[in-house]
Amino acid sequence: MVSKQNENVWFKRSIEYNACMLADLETQLNDFSLKKRTSALHQLIQFAQQNPAFLLEQNDSVNMHCHSFFSFNAYGYSPSALVWLAMRLGLRAVGIVDFDNLDGVGEFLSACDLASIRGSAAMETRIFIPEIADLVTNSPGEPGVSYSTGVGFTSQFVNKKGGVILDRMKKRAEIRNRSMIEKLNGFLDPVGIDYDEDVLPLTPSGNATERHMLAAYIDAVKRTSQDPVKFWAEKLVLQITAVQNLIKDEAAFSSTVRRKLMKLGGVAYVQPGPESFPTPDEFYAMVISNDALPTYNYLNGTTGGEKRLREILELLVSKGAAAFNLIPNLAVPDIPADSSPSSSRKNRIRLLLRAVDIAAEFDLPLHIGTEMNSYGQRKVDDLASPELAPLRQRFIDGAHFIYGHAKLQRTLGIGYQSDWAASFLPTRAKKNRFYTQAGYLIPPGKAVIQALEEMDPSLEPREMLSQLTQQVQKAP
Numbered sequence: 001m002v003s004k005q006n007e008n009v010w011f012k013r014s015i016e017y018n019a020c021m022l023a024d025l026e027t028q029l030n031d032f033s034l035k036k037r038t039s040a041l042h043q044l045i046q047f048a049q050q051n052p053a054f055l056l057e058q059n060d061s062v063n064m065h066c067h068s069f070f071s072f073n074a075y076g077y078s079p080s081a082l083v084w085l086a087m088r089l090g091l092r093a094v095g096i097v098d099f100d101n102l103d104g105v106g107e108f109l110s111a112c113d114l115a116s117i118r119g120s121a122a123m124e125t126r127i128f129i130p131e132i133a134d135l136v137t138n139s140p141g142e143p144g145v146s147y148s149t150g151v152g153f154t155s156q157f158v159n160k161k162g163g164v165i166l167d168r169m170k171k172r173a174e175i176r177n178r179s180m181i182e183k184l185n186g187f188l189d190p191v192g193i194d195y196d197e198d199v200l201p202l203t204p205s206g207n208a209t210e211r212h213m214l215a216a217y218i219d220a221v222k223r224t225s226q227d228p229v230k231f232w233a234e235k236l237v238l239q240i241t242a243v244q245n246l247i248k249d250e251a252a253f254s255s256t257v258r259r260k261l262m263k264l265g266g267v268a269y270v271q272p273g274p275e276s277f278p279t280p281d282e283f284y285a286m287v288i289s290n291d292a293l294p295t296y297n298y299l300n301g302t303t304g305g306e307k308r309l310r311e312i313l314e315l316l317v318s319k320g321a322a323a324f325n326l327i328p329n330l331a332v333p334d335i336p337a338d339s340s341p342s343s344s345r346k347n348r349i350r351l352l353l354r355a356v357d358i359a360a361e362f363d364l365p366l367h368i369g370t371e372m373n374s375y376g377q378r379k380v381d382d383l384a385s386p387e388l389a390p391l392r393q394r395f396i397d398g399a400h401f402i403y404g405h406a407k408l409q410r411t412l413g414i415g416y417q418s419d420w421a422a423s424f425l426p427t428r429a430k431k432n433r434f435y436t437q438a439g440y441l442i443p444p445g446k447a448v449i450q451a452l453e454e455m456d457p458s459l460e461p462r463e464m465l466s467q468l469t470q471q472v473q474k475a476p
Contacts, residue, residue, distance in 0.1 A: 065369020251376025
């Protein structure tokens with residue numbers, strides 16, 4: 001007979017064992033080996049199925065804009081790790097958004113199916129808009145330059161036209177990165193890094209960003225400088241005490257180094273021009289021809305361009321923009337008390353509400369998230385907060401909209417950009433209603449995929465929704 005004391009020891013050891021096992025598997029989720037990531041996710045999902053109390057109950061939180069380590073994630077998360085995070089937090093939907101590449105799309109969508117999580121895949125880049133070459137929109141200090149996203153991709157493989165545009169974008173980025181490193185090595189001498197040896201190994205597919213270079217420089221200073229605080233104080237022209245305080249806050253320190261060295265006014269900054277990035281026509285053509293939806297990416301409403309948001313949206317919608325991307329945790333930050341009135345928290349919230357209303361005028365669904373590509377950013381927004389609660393339902397609807405589009409495109413080829421949609425849903429408003437309804441009707445997971453693929457893709461929208469309801473009910 002097992003004594004009560006021995007039972008307690010066994011129970012304690014089993015908890016410790018599970019904690020170690022889970023920590024090891026979660027580490028493997030971020031390994032650069034896809035095989036290891038996939039195996040770890042399978043084991044974690046199996047554990048969660050056997051121990052349902054380990055997960056938070058599903059709630060209405062969504063995060064559709066998560067960068068993975070295929071561009072830069074401040075926590076080092078892979079696409080599979082983001083899906084596991086969504087499972088643990090009980091998110092209703094999650095989305096991957098990587099910069100200048102689609103390398104994680106296949107892994108992410110497969111992981112979402114495996115974990116029964118509503119998912120959407122996207123790509124972000126910067127474009128140059130000739131029609132507003134003198135206006136700053138969402139890229140501070142860079143007239144004509146605008147961040148833009150294509151949401152709802154269903155594959156990492158693009159058509160020939162899209163491939164040419166993607167290759168061109170990657171080559172431009174690499175030229176710019178190497179040029180920045182040459183300047184920074186000269187400025188930060190005796191500390192220097194090598195792009196091929198120190199930066200590229202930080203990303204699994206060679207898609208290095210400014211943030212990878214930043215991490216490499218900060219690590220190089222730690223490794224090679226006898227006094228990192230003194231080094232940064234001299235190079236950034238800051239007081240020793242200021243650097244000492246900054247280094248205690250990883251997010252603030254990284255942000256300060258990047259701003260001082262790489263952004264507008266920094267030693268390695270290069271002012272972009274028309275030749276630096278694709279035009280909306282180029283980027284949108286790639287997105288639309290690969291069944292995804294171009295977006296406008298909202299910053300905070302305070303720039304010259306965003307004060308004329310209706311004009312910007314009118315222009316971009318005419319070129320094919322079909323959704324409105326925003327980052328709530330950046331739109332309503334904690335602003336220092338000595339900032340200008342236009343930057344106050346209250347004003348940012350007012351401008352956010354205004355922007356959402358303008359997006360609604362153009363029938364643009366909302367695509368929200370926290371990015372996680374900078375230290376200190378949240379893993380999910382608090383949609384119940386006083387600032388975001390009035391927009392909560394619109395945010396959730398937007399997540400279901402893009403999930404509904406992606407699921408129907410993957411299974412039946414009748415997504416937002418399809419001939420079917422053009423025939424039966426001739427306006428953005430009608431498309432929005434249909435794909436949002438479909439997103440609510442279609443549960444996530446592998447079981448429903450076969451049922452969807454058996455449907456007749458020529459049905460008209462009302463019949464399609466009716467059939468979706470029936471097919472979903474029949475799915476195992």
